[in-house]
Amino acid sequence: MVLARVWSVALAGVDGVPVEIEADIGGGRPRTQIVGLPDAALNEAKDRVRAAIRNSGLEWPDQLVTFALSPAALPKGGSGYDLALSVAMLVADHKIPGDAFADTALLGELALDGRLRAVKGVLPCLLAARRAGLRRAVVPTPALPEASLVSDLEVLGADTLTEVVAWARGEQVELRHPGPLVASPPIDQPDLTDVVGQPEGRWALEVAAAGGHHVLLAGPPGTGKTMLARRLPGLLPVLSSDQALEVTAIHSVAGSLTADSPLVTAPPFFAPHHTASIAALVGGGLGIAKPGGISKAHFGVLFLDEAAEFASDRLEALRTALEEGEIRLARRDGIVVYPARFQLVLATNLCPCAPPRDLDCVCPPQVRRRYISRLSGPLLDRVDIRVRMRPVTAMSLSLDSAPEDTATVRARVGEARARAGRRWAAHGWRTNAEVPGPDLRREFALPKDVTALLDRSLSTGAITARGADRCLRVSWTLADLAGAAEPSRDHVVAALNFRERKVA
Known part of the structure; x- marks a missing residue:
């Protein structure tokens, strides 16, 4: 009994x-x-x-x-x-x-x-x-x-x-009640004014923040790739109440919450070392799988510095999550699904010797190809924006030009995200990067004269169908930043240019 x-x-x-x-x-x-x-x-x-x-x-x-x-x-x-x-x-x-x-x-x-x-x-x-x-x-x-x-x-x-x-037993003992919820202390985000030069990189970062797009920053060492990537969370809006609870639940399961900051309100930033295991990136463990870095970066940024140094199986493990916004992990005791809607930022040198200037490279062509080929075609096809960073040659001039600070850029990003949010609200999408390709091509199709160059690139094999969808998403983001009702031909061309830039 x-x-x-x-x-x-x-x-x-x-x-x-x-x-x-x-x-x-x-x-x-x-x-x-x-x-x-x-x-x-x-x-x-x-x-x-x-x-x-x-x-x-x-x-x-x-x-x-x-x-x-x-x-x-x-x-x-x-x-x-x-x-x-x-x-x-x-x-x-x-x-x-x-x-x-x-x-x-x-x-x-x-x-x-x-x-x-x-x-x-x-x-x-x-x-x-x-x-x-x-x-x-x-x-x-x-x-x-x-x-x-x-x-x-x-x-x-x-x-x-x-x-x-x-x-x-009803004795004179009172269990404790929660105190008032204390707001998490503000995170001191690094400012964009610290980045010298790199107008293309700064613009790419703004577009990525406005639309939730993935970014590849490629170029010589010391050009500001890591600095730019670490400033992306400062451009993103604070999490909504539902998003904050969802992210906090993941961090609670991972055991990374603190009593001082019980609620995660800022977009998380996760930057694993290139020796990280697959389980550390996507999740794993015995019995029931635990969340990995991509889930800890949910609604935030996953930054892979020296991306070409990561083992290829680590990078390829990200592909499904990049497309679906979640990761399904099957282990001995069952299958679990963890949210993983993050922004991926890849930063890489162009070759192993990584000289300040390309002319000084001593790597044979096959070594350069082998090094950069660790970023496979299917992975790069899922990256919306590719930027070739250039060496800084006029630091004093750049310092005198007073580059925009994070607050200024964040205001534009917020306005662009608000436009996108109003447009997609009826469908449940928050950013342009979340919009499925079929809906962009059917319900929100652009005139043929606007997408003519995109169609030509598809017919010649310059881009894939997935790449075309991602170009459309970026073009909508560019239109939102410009305050336009829908993308123009120039916006589509600019989005296509982001994808056609070579990294090697």
Whole structure:
């Protein structure tokens, strides 16, 4: 006979699944068992929970204790079930009343002395609990800032198992309530005025920010490729409330949130080293895959510096995510889908020796071709804007010309994004880069005289059909920046010129 039922939440990617935890005492020789596909960390919970209960001044029954986690076919892992397991056992053993935990989700890891420790994924777990109709949640106190992001759910925080027990018994113990949500401190973004010269690169960055396009910056070292890339997040608008919650949920699962900044409001920026593994880029791990860099950069920027130094399998792994805005990862315990709608910025030298001027290159032609060919044709076909950076030859003149700062460019980007948002609002698209090619060619088709050069490039094989779609998207962005109702022939030509620029 089942004597107690409480609720916790399992994570499957960035989605939570409510888990009913049942506890039964008796019926066999003294031992503790957990059923319901627990992993190693969850199976060890029976030892943590028993020690935590004993060290909290309570007794562990000298009988068979069985915990059943339902749905039984769902793989479950991690230490976040410790609090729910301990409460279920205490309710089953009539140590505390079960009514206190009706419609309540319990999350938290237990130390051996009964202290509650924070766990990953609190935000998506509580969002799932709210969707399932639960009305309250008890979490470790350090997780309260993150838990407070979930509205219409009573959230309580505890430091120890003893506090939870005393609260359930109605003693004079009050669990903690979340404080007012403190806005994340503003991120000090580097300014565009730091970049000397490079008018083509600056313009390409503005177009990329206005339309959400991917960019390739190629050229000699020291020309400002990395500086430009690191200034792209400063041109992007702050995340909307829905976007902020979505990005925060990913970072919560990854365990990268802090109590000082529980809500991610600025577009994230992720710049892995060129030795990063495939799992670090797209996600991976045993059992259920964890999010990778492309998901951490969701609604932000993924910057691959020295892109040609990345192993080709790392780069090719990005192709599906670039096209679909999400990544599907199949592992032993199931398939998870992580959002991955990021802007890719590639920066690369043109050859291994990377001289300041092309004339000084000592690499044989085949070495140059082999080096730049690590950026494959299918990958580059998904990059909307390609810029050949030129050496800076007149630094003093550039400094005197007072280049535009980030705030000025960001204002134009905001206006262009607002125009695009109004145009695509009925379809659910936010930026020009998200618009499917068939819709651009049918519902928003441009006159034939406007796309004549694009059609000619297609017929001669200069670009692919995917490349033509991306040219159309860039042309709409150029029109938005110019305040035009739709792209003109000049806009289409300029967009095509962005793709035809050679990187080697």
